[in-house]
Amino acid sequence: MKLHEIINTLEPDVICKGDGDRDITGVIVGDLLSFIIGEAQEGEIWVTIQIHLNVSAVAVLKELPMIILASGREPSKELAEKCLEENIAIIVVEESAYEVCAKLHRLLNDDAE
């Protein structure tokens, strides 16, 4: 599934659209950056409530094309600016991480069938 299709389905507040043609390979959830650095796989969407600037650095490091901030968490100014600079998609959804993951699970599973 393409990144832009996911953005279109979630109806989020879009801070940066990123590269819409990127293929999404999966989803990882977590707020501890050490965990994401250790576990994330290239091409995954990252669902988090962490809004620190370092989130963008980890996304670049692990080649994660999209960050979803759950529970309406607004990114810090520095994080928003860095994502725009690096062209990493970053969106804010009102749903909790649980709810947005349930949606993503349906989307990615339907796409695989």
Place this chain on the structure above:
Amino acid sequence: MMMLNRDNKLSAYFVDLHLHSVLSPCAGLEMGAVEIVRKVNSEGISIIAVTDHNHVANFRALRDAAIESAEPLLVLPGMEVQSMEDIHVVVIFPDEDRAYEYKDWLWQKMPDIKNKEERFGYQLIIDKDGNILDQEEVLLIQGAMRTVDEISSYALKMGCIVIMAHMDRPSFSYEAVLGPLPGEFQCSAIEISPLVIGSSISKWSEKYSDRTIIRSSDAHKIDQISRYRCSSMKLGGLSFDEVFLALKRENGREVLYP
């Protein structure tokens, strides 16, 4: 203005810049002022900072107990601050006034969540003799709604010492929450816990070669206070300024171990 005695010879002292008293709900009830001072004396430790979670009220009890200490002992006011990202930062203050000024600033953004003693433990404000003066009602083991960057930069601006607590731990450390400390992040030192021993210490000093590494006990129980669980520093005497210089590695002052 730095108060340095230039005539003093530099000597090695044991320094423990991170320990808790009965004000921290997770600390043992044996962590009273006289009890801490007695143990610190027997370990040959010369400088301690009392660093309860988000609070400074038991500094006075420790300072007063230190006046009657058997050995020369300096007690510094400190605080283990918890940021909105759940990162612990140890802040050491030059004096009590600045400790309360900083605490007031921090508490402007402290959520009004009450402690549940039966669950988290008591938060006791004591005097030097262990009399209970008051109890803090707000839960102290929670994050203030201030970022780790704000917490450290505000403290540094006030002339405080800022130490990134237990960097090796999987919880409440900068590395665990936000990854490796960026080069431009300002702080006085990185603290490693007593669990880091032997050759693992050099892993940290190599990783952060341009920073000062210290070890502190983070004692929550009397038995955890030990000269083998803290740092040794080359100082010209017992003062905040001497420690400040040692962490900056200036005027011949330095951290000898780890």
